[in-house]
Amino acid sequence: MRLDKFICQSTEFSKTDVTDQLIAGYVCVNGEIKTDGSTQVHENNTITLNGKVLTPRAFRYVMLHKPPGTICSNVDEHYPSVFNYVDIDYPDDLHIVGRLDADTTGLVLITDDGRWSYGITHPDNFCPKVYRVGLSREIAGEVADKFKAGIALQGETGLTLPASLSVLSPQDVLLSITQGKFHQVKRMFAAVGNRVVTLHRESIGQVQLDIAEGQWRYLTETEVQSLQIITPPYS
Ligand code: URA
Numbered sequence: 001m002r003l004d005k006f007i008c009q010s011t012e013f014s015k016t017d018v019t020d021q022l023i024a025g026y027v028c029v030n031g032e033i034k035t036d037g038s039t040q041v042h043e044n045n046t047i048t049l050n051g052k053v054l055t056p057r058a059f060r061y062v063m064l065h066k067p068p069g070t071i072c073s074n075v076d077e078h079y080p081s082v083f084n085y086v087d088i089d090y091p092d093d094l095h096i097v098g099r100l101d102a103d104t105t106g107l108v109l110i111t112d113d114g115r116w117s118y119g120i121t122h123p124d125n126f127c128p129k130v131y132r133v134g135l136s137r138e139i140a141g142e143v144a145d146k147f148k149a150g151i152a153l154q155g156e157t158g159l160t161l162p163a164s165l166s167v168l169s170p171q172d173v174l175l176s177i178t179q180g181k182f183h184q185v186k187r188m189f190a191a192v193g194n195r196v197v198t199l200h201r202e203s204i205g206q207v208q209l210d211i212a213e214g215q216w217r218y219l220t221e222t223e224v225q226s227l228q229i230i231t232p233p234y235s
Pocket of ligand 1: 099101102104185
């Protein structure tokens with residue numbers, strides 16, 4: 001992690017205040033004065049500010065039930081940001097683990113632990129994300145096999161990773177995927193001549209959405225651990 005980020009996560013200082021403290025020569029890493037905020041630091045370094053050893057705040061892990069018409073961005077743009085629904089300190093430290101489109105609803109994970117989110121989103125880890133999908137046409141019989149084999153998305157070389165489809169009713173299905181390509185679910189159904197009308201994420205790994213739309217809660221320790229998937233370059 002960058003030194004300036006570490007200090008932000010260990011104090012009440014803003015990024016600008018931290019830069020001032022660095023330039024003033026008040027910050028030491030393992031006893032050596034450091035003035036450059038981009039210096040990389042590690043868990044086993046001793047970092048002091050004015051002689052006081054800094055300890056970073058504990059990471060936060062949150063689930064949000066995303067309403068429709070909201071965006072997975074830190075700022076309001078055409079639609080309000082999902083962060084408006086999460087009343088939590090230091091919101092600027094947080095990021096979203098796998099964004100959803102503005103019209104998609106359901107499970108969004110939010111954290112300030114970059115290593116944790118990297119493990120969840122990295123396709124090599126095959127972490128399943130399950131979507132409930134409403135379709136404009138009845139699902140064709142061969143689609144489950146096509147998705148299992150992998151399909152070519154428009155504008156891409158190679159095939160999607162194997163995905164699993166369960167049919168709830170002719171126009172209502174569950175799709176489990178382990179990648180997070182741009183508009184992936186909508187593009188997969190477009191590739192087989194169908195169209196997604198409603199899209200809702202129900203689960204990520206073993207973490208199941210269990211709160212009402214617009215609500216948020218901290219994940220339990222068990223939920224956090226269940227998604228603790230370490231992968232290169234962090235391993
Ligand atoms: N796939 C999509 O097409 N949209 C989403 O929001 C999530 C997955």
